[in-house]
Amino acid sequence: MVRKGEIHRKTGETEIKVNMNLDGEGIGRINTPIPFLNHMLELFAKHSLFDLELTASGDVEVDFHHTVEDIGICLGKAFNKALGDKKGIKRFCSAFIPMDEALILLAADISGRPFLKYDVNIPAERVGNFDTELVEEFFRAFVNSGNFTLHVRLIEGKNAHHIIEAVFKALGRVLSGAVELDSRIKGVPSTKGIL
Structure with missing residues (x-):
């Protein structure tokens, strides 16, 4: 089973291409006009062990908002596409991830239900x-x-860079664990039979 997702999205504000392989080696090839985000997405790829190719252009002369948001949209679509039918995945994963003085708790459920609880006050x-x-x-x-x-x-946490870096490393580690395949799981890990 190949678990890859490819997305190309073009709007009046941005153009983004994503290739994601959930069973990769953590190779990130990221090219956006936002250097700090490039660094965070390279960390995400490295710690998720997902291979990630991403190119983006956008109206960054206005601000970074449209480009950052649209990159998130495309990554989510590529991730969901790569998951396919979700058979055999562990589904849940959580981790405490430190970065010097910063400590992040991150937990995921590949539930088929989008929900974000974000409690990170960056100073x-x-x-x-x-x-x-x-x-x-x-x-x-x-x-x-x-x-x-x-x-x-x-x-x-007190250092903004450390906090954000820990968040992206944690995202990689937790999503990697949640989509890991377990041969003991038959079908999807849900009593409903779908995720």
Whole structure:
């Protein structure tokens, strides 16, 4: 079974192409006009072990909002497409992930029901030229298009870069665990028979 998703989305504001392989080696080839987001998505690929190719262009002269949100939408669609029928996946995963003084709790349920609980108060409005409020916008778009439940909570942390980096590393680790195949699971892990 090949678990890959490919998405190409073009709007009046952005153009994004995504190729995602859930059974990869953590190779990230990311090219967007937002260097900080490139770094975070490379971390996500590395720690998820998903192979991720992503190119994006957008109206960043306005601000980064449209591009960040649309990248989240496309990643969610590629992730959902790659999951296919979801047979044999573990479905749930959670982790505490540190980054120096920052500590993040992240938990996921590949439920087929989009829901985000984001409780991360980042103590700076910007990291470089990246608006930190866009992290939540990215996660909301990813979750809604990916059709899964995600809880993200900041336990400790003072450095905005460390907090955001821990969040993206945690996302990779947790989604990797949730989509891991287990030969003992017959069909989908739900008493309803569907996810």
